[in-house]
Amino acid sequence: MKTITTYFKPILTLLVLAFAFSCSEDENEEPIVVDSATIVDIAQDEDALTSLVSALTTADINEGTDLVGTLSSDGPFTVFAPTNDAFAALLGQLEGFDSLEDFDTDEERALLAKILTYHVVAGTAAASTDLTDGMMVTTVQGEELTISLEGGVFIDDATDMNAQVIIPDVTASNGIVHVIDKVLLPQEIIDALNAGEMENETGSLVDIVVDTETLSILEAAVIKADLVATLSSDGPFTVFAPTDDAFVALLELLGDDYNSLDDFDTMEEMALLKDILLYHVIAAEVKSTDLAPGEVPTALPDNSIEVIASGDTFVIGDASGTDANITGVDIMASNGVAHTIDKVLLPQSAIDFVTQMQLKSIVDIAVETDNLSLLVGALTQANAGLVETLNGDGPFTVFAPTNEAFAALLDTLGDDYNGLSDFDTDAEKDLLVTILTYHVVAGTAAFSTALSDGQEIETFQGENVAINIKDGTVHVADATGENATVTMPDVEASNGVVHIINKVLLPQAALDALVPPVPNIVEAAQATESLSSLVAALIQADAGLVATLSGEGPFTVFAPTNEAFAALLDSLGENFNSLEDFDTDEEKVLLAQLLTYHVVAGAAVASTDLSDHQEIVTVQGESLFAILNHGVQIRDKTHVDANVTMPDVMTSNGIVHIIDKVLLPQEIIDALH
Structure with a gap:
């Protein structure tokens, strides 16, 4: 009826x-x-x-x-x-x-x-x-x-x-x-209807669905999900019956892959459709006059709908948070009652399915994120199938460097790398693959809540990254020892999760290929324009000092600038207009003694290791003294201290402190006078 x-x-x-x-x-x-x-x-x-x-x-x-x-x-x-x-x-x-x-x-x-x-x-x-x-x-x-x-x-x-x-x-x-x-x-009319004056013999809930034009899609869904026998059985049942318009709205929500119920064709989709339909069924007869606010268990195990008061009537709440309006009540059947609603109710399993379906792949997320365009460019430039891999099933965890992070890396690499297109040889593309795969963890979607402080994670490249968590923020340490900060965690993808970071991670293999060897003291001086006179002096002395200061060390060198040498030459008078004027054996020996007074052997003494009035014994034999007064000064045998203008230039075999004066030992002062 x-x-x-x-x-x-x-x-x-x-x-x-x-x-x-x-x-x-x-x-x-x-x-x-x-x-x-x-x-x-x-x-x-x-x-x-x-x-x-x-x-x-x-x-x-x-x-x-x-x-x-x-x-x-x-x-x-x-x-x-x-x-x-x-x-x-x-x-x-x-x-x-x-x-x-x-x-x-x-x-x-x-x-x-x-x-x-x-x-x-x-x-x-x-x-x-x-x-x-x-x-x-x-x-x-x-x-x-x-x-x-x-x-x-x-x-x-x-x-x-x-x-x-x-x-x-x-x-x-x-x-x-x-x-x-x-x-x-x-x-009077309601009584007449209930008495059967205007009805034929009451059919089952399935019969009602079949005979109601606006429930044609529900009919097809019940048949497809093999629930005809269930809803034709004795019951009693209460069915909240979504109209055709409600099903059309659901299909539109699901997108272009779901144009009709025929598109529910996999075992997973068929099971989901059955879950959705059972979620509309209550294993009892509940007429509109029986409705009361509260949770109501459904025929889908462990899933309830909520009856919510709304003015003089009720709405039905599901897992989606969008309520269904009751558009028709008390359609009586031989085995229960139906109420029509304007929305398909969705259990949590359906919400999870829809959410997962609407997620984009890791590559799609990167392509649609403006600040990851250089990452996309790097994946493409590497030309190693990484785009196809990260579009695959996964799951993957990807630490995704921003454009600023890639720009900083390119700046570090120098003039030969102005853009990702400069990775154009096979060796350079292999290097790019090495860097990129160091940002990928295969086989898991590790959300930030699954990461722990001190955790070591093996990357697809083969080396590990380390997780550091401080004040709730996740940091990732690479082979450089410098942390990258996760600036946006947990960007969920259909095939994993993306954590956006502010630094390109570098494995040791990339460091070995990218970072040039640290220069020794002589190479550092040769690469420093303001120390060209010091290099010339070492060569002019012809006493093996170049070879010595290129050796293992360690050494500490106080390196006078070109201006410092020019000032010394001015003080020596007309006979010494340039370092080339140290041209006799005696003058070369004197120049060697002068230079070795700037060298400490056996230790690389940083400026922070110096103490006020500390005595420093040089290779020449006489001592220097460190003076700490608004910076670092070095006192020789004159009355004018040298200022350390650039301390702690690290080299492979020691440390260099650039100074603004040529230091003079007593031996040189005596010889020059």
Whole structure:
């Protein structure tokens, strides 16, 4: 048996009222007046009320019934006029009544007349401003209607679903019309329906679904999921039945791969469809009058829906957080009851499926993230199938360096690497692959919550990265010992997870290939323009100092600048205009003694290792003294200290401190004077 349901559909705009609603919004504005037209004339002239006119005409077929004539008489009358959609919703829930023409017996037309007269109040033309909250009005049919003014004007009938006045105060010559969105039903009609006066033999829930045009997709889904036998069994069951529009909305949500139920064709998808349908079933008969707020277990094990109070009715909550509206109630079946809803309810398993399906692959995420464009360029430039690999099933964990991180790496590599396109030889592309695969962990999607401080993780490249966690922030250490900071963790992909980092990670294999060997002291001096005079002096002395300072060391060298040597030459007078003037054996020996006074053998002494007035014994034999006074000064046998202008230049065989004065031992001072 089908009892009454109400579908709330978009309200049709009545053309004759469009002008009225565009006028003044003054609350004291006069009601809409349609010339001298009667209530019947108004209904006949409006496309949205053709079903009402048809219902009046059909009811009048019975001998002694003249509703059209009555509503064309002097009145006054107040008429609550249901729209075509309201009548369509009523017919949709009546077994064997596809149109008003199916009221084709005297008994059925008499019931239709009772429904129609339940919409008419005789003896008054009650404007909406005359209605008060809680007012009860007696209809021509004999039963009362109750007025509710909370959130609009609503008409309460004998059902649990109120009608809303969607267009008030259409004034006719013989009364007033209020257009409503639902056919009102008196208790007399509901009793008649429940007694079977307008129904055929009640079928099962499956029969109801099959016979309801707006549930055709649900019918197909029940068949596809092999639930026909279940929903035809004794029950009792309660089914929240999604309309076709609800299923269409779900398919649109799923995207281009799901155009119909036929696209649920894998075992996983078939199981999901069955879960979704069972999630709409309650293993008990719950009529609309039995609904109460709270969690309700469904036929899908360990999954509940939530009944949520919403005004005078209820909505149904699922795992999605978007509630379903109940559009029709108490469609009775031999094995339970159905209520129609405007949304397919989704259990958590469906939410997880949809979420996973909508996720993009790691490569897609990188391509769509502006700040990872250089990473994408690197994957492409490497030309080693990495794009295809990271588009594969995975799972992978990828530490993704930003554009700024790649730019910093290129700056470090020097003028030969101005862009990723400069990795253009086979060896360089192999190097790029080595770097990129060091950012990938294969076989797991390691979210930040799964990482621990001190954890070592083997990368696809083969070497490990180390995880450091401080104040809740994840850092990744590579072979350089310098941490990369995870600036955006846990970007979930369909095939893994991406953590965006602010540094390109470098394995030892890349360091060995990229980082040039650290220069020795002589090479460092040769590469420093301001030390060219020192290099020239070492060569001019011709005492093996170049070879010595290129040896293992360690040494500490106080290296005078070109300006320092120029100042020394000026002080020596006209006989020494350049270092080449140290050209005799005796002068070369003197130059060698001068230079070895700048060298400490056996230790690489950093500036932070010096203490004030510390004595420093040189290779020449005499001592220097460190003076710590607003920086580091070196005191020789003169009265002018040398300033350390650039301390701690590290080399492979020691340390260099650049100074602004040539240091003079007593031996040299005595020789020069």
